[in-house]
Amino acid sequence: MAKKQEEAVFTPIGLNKSNNGKLDKAVELPDPTDTSYKDLGLTKQDLVGMFESMYLQRRFEERAMQMYQKGKFGGFLHLYIGQEAISTGSVWAFNDDDDIITAYRDHGWGLVRGVTPEAGMAELYGKTDGCSKGKGGSMHFANVKEHFWGGYGIVGGHIPLGAGIAFANKYKESGRLAACYIGDGAVHQGVLHETMNMCQLWKLPCIFVVENNGYAMGTSARRHSVGEIVDRADAYGMKKAVINGMDVFTVYEKMKKIAEEVRKDSLPWFVEIRTYRYRGHSMSDPQKYRSKEELEEYQKIDPVERMKTFILENKITSKKKIGEIEEAIENRVLEAIEFAENADAPEPEALFEDMFVEENPIFHK
Numbered sequence: 001m002a003k004k005q006e007e008a009v010f011t012p013i014g015l016n017k018s019n020n021g022k023l024d025k026a027v028e029l030p031d032p033t034d035t036s037y038k039d040l041g042l043t044k045q046d047l048v049g050m051f052e053s054m055y056l057q058r059r060f061e062e063r064a065m066q067m068y069q070k071g072k073f074g075g076f077l078h079l080y081i082g083q084e085a086i087s088t089g090s091v092w093a094f095n096d097d098d099d100i101i102t103a104y105r106d107h108g109w110g111l112v113r114g115v116t117p118e119a120g121m122a123e124l125y126g127k128t129d130g131c132s133k134g135k136g137g138s139m140h141f142a143n144v145k146e147h148f149w150g151g152y153g154i155v156g157g158h159i160p161l162g163a164g165i166a167f168a169n170k171y172k173e174s175g176r177l178a179a180c181y182i183g184d185g186a187v188h189q190g191v192l193h194e195t196m197n198m199c200q201l202w203k204l205p206c207i208f209v210v211e212n213n214g215y216a217m218g219t220s221a222r223r224h225s226v227g228e229i230v231d232r233a234d235a236y237g238m239k240k241a242v243i244n245g246m247d248v249f250t251v252y253e254k255m256k257k258i259a260e261e262v263r264k265d266s267l268p269w270f271v272e273i274r275t276y277r278y279r280g281h282s283m284s285d286p287q288k289y290r291s292k293e294e295l296e297e298y299q300k301i302d303p304v305e306r307m308k309t310f311i312l313e314n315k316i317t318s319k320k321k322i323g324e325i326e327e328a329i330e331n332r333v334l335e336a337i338e339f340a341e342n343a344d345a346p347e348p349e350a351l352f353e354d355m356f357v358e359e360n361p362i363f364h365k
Contacts (some may be wrong), residue, residue, distance in 0.1 A: 004088045026214030026294060027274045029301075032247035033254075040253050042092075044316050050092060050248055051311055052325055054084040056305045057108040059333045060117055061279075064107065064124055067337060068283055073125050075137045076153075080108035082278040083301035086181075086211055087112045089251025091102045094259055095177065099147045099165045101158050102181040105211075105277075106151025109181070110141030113148035117336035126344035133354070134346050147176075154181065156189030159208070161194045166206035170210065170266060177205040185216025188230050199268040200236040206268045207258060211245065213277040225301035245275030246301045278302075 033040075037047060061079045066079045080087070087108045094100070102109045110120055115131045123130030124138055132140050132150075142150030149165065152158035162180025169176045186192065187210055199206050216224050233240035241258060244250045251273065258269050276298040280287045312319055 025297065026290065027212060027276060029155035029244045029246060029274050030242055032244045033250040035037040035249070035253060037249060040249065040256075042190065042249075042252070043113075046092065047307075047311055047316050048254075048325070050088050051304075051307045051322075052329065053088045053091075053112055054307060055326060056117070056329050056332070057084045057087065057111050058304050060111060060120065060336075061107060063333050063337060064121070065123075067124070072341075073137075075139075076104070077124070077138050077283045078105040078281065079277070079279045079283075080105050082298070083211060083213060083245065083275045083304070084108055085248040085251050085307075086209075086273050086275055087247045089248040090179065090255050092248075093252050095176070096325065097147055097174075098176050098177040098259070099149060099162075099169065100181070101149040101162045101165065101178070102151055102152050103155070103158060103183055104139035104153050105183065106139065106141045109148060109151070110143060111236055114143045114146035114149070115141055117333055121333075121336040121340040122343045123349050125343065126345065127340055128346050128350070129339070129343045133350070135350070135354070142207040156186040157218075158182075159186070159189070159192050159195050162208070163199050163204060163206055163312075165331070166199065166204040166268075167202070170202075170204055175263065177207060177259060178285070179207045179209060179213055179259075181209045183216065184210055184212040184221045184229060185213070185219075185224065186210075187225065187232060193232075193235075194266070196232070196236050196238060196270065200238050204268055205262050205266045206217050207255075207262055207271060208268065209271045209273055211275055212272050213275050213276070215281065215289065217281045218285065220289065228272075230270065230272040238268055238270050240270045243271060243273045243274070245273035246298075246303050246306065248303060248307055 057080060061081045064077065065079060066075065091112045100109065100113060107120060110131060119129060119131040120141060123132055123134060123136060123141060126134040126137060128134050128319055132142055139151045139153040142148060159180055159182060162178050166178035169178060186251060196208065205362065210229055212221060214221055221229065230240050230242050241254060243254045258271065278299065308322060311317060312322065
């Protein structure tokens with residue numbers, strides 16, 4: 001008789017007892033910057049603007065989640081809650097005409113690159129006033145006019161597009177760089193390695209940024225990735241960096257320096273920004289792979305609350321002013337929901353618009 005196989009027991013990362021019973025964190029964060037905001041070249045207005053940006057992203061996502069749960073729209077919904085310091089710090093570090101492309105956790109990126117809350121919410125609702133005319137939904141926010149080339153629904157599928165944009169910038173001598181943001185699960189896609197090899201060989205002004213939030217869907221990075229993610233750069237002799245993504249000042253400082261080098265040398269970088277998402281991979285994720293204790297540990301360094309505390313403790317502005325900002329943003333997001341509710345849905349004929357059609361006499365007689 002065959003020996004009965006022992007039942008495998010899945011232990012969430014946060015309950016791992018291999019570390020002398022201590023909490024085994026999903027992502028180890030490097031130290032944040034201790035440089036003053038003035039030395040970073042930031043003004044008080046910049047700090048307030050950064051907080052407004054992060055708070056808008058947070059409230060937009062929380063309200064989007066509520067509307068999804070009410071059945072107002074369907075499809076996928078990947079929330080950016082917890083990662084707002086990355087989008088905000090990066091955009092403040094880049095030039096306004098630098099190109100950005102990201103994956104499907106893209107709402108925050110759209111909001112920092114000119115997609116209004118109204119256009120964003122309407123897109124989730126599938127309405128014509130959405131930023132992609134209601135045809136893209138959650139995974140396809142975009143604002144080409146402000147050089148945000150959108151979210152992308154296929155894991156790793158946008159990586160060569162980022163390199164293509166960088167190639168175009170170099171060919172046209174535009175002085176712009178391209179920043180391609182991916183998740184930690186996408187680092188194992190073969191196209192990343194093909195693209196990195198090409199970028200280093202052709203010296204393209206591109207920054208590949210891994211937003212490592214600890215989990216690829218429901219699998220911890222340490223369960224799906226051998227070694228440190230950032231070390232993928234070593235195979236191509238590519239410059240690399242690891243950044244604390246829970247602190248907006250750190251993201252701003254490091255990304256600004258990297259952007260300046262890329263612009264100057266036209267050589268690509270591979271950057272791992274370590275962060276943490278407070279919600280599931282998508283709305284259908286029960287999050288059984290992590291513990292309550294782990295989530296609470298990361299919430300102690302929430303990037304939005306961290307920025308708010310810094311502003312108040314350093315008397316950048318008053319508590320009353322912060323309250324007014326929060327109230328204004330809350331009202332704006334509620335107005336965006338009302339706008340989306342009342343906006344028009346696309347006509348059936350719209351399915352055939354914005355499609356690529358090549359005139360071929362064989363098929364067009």
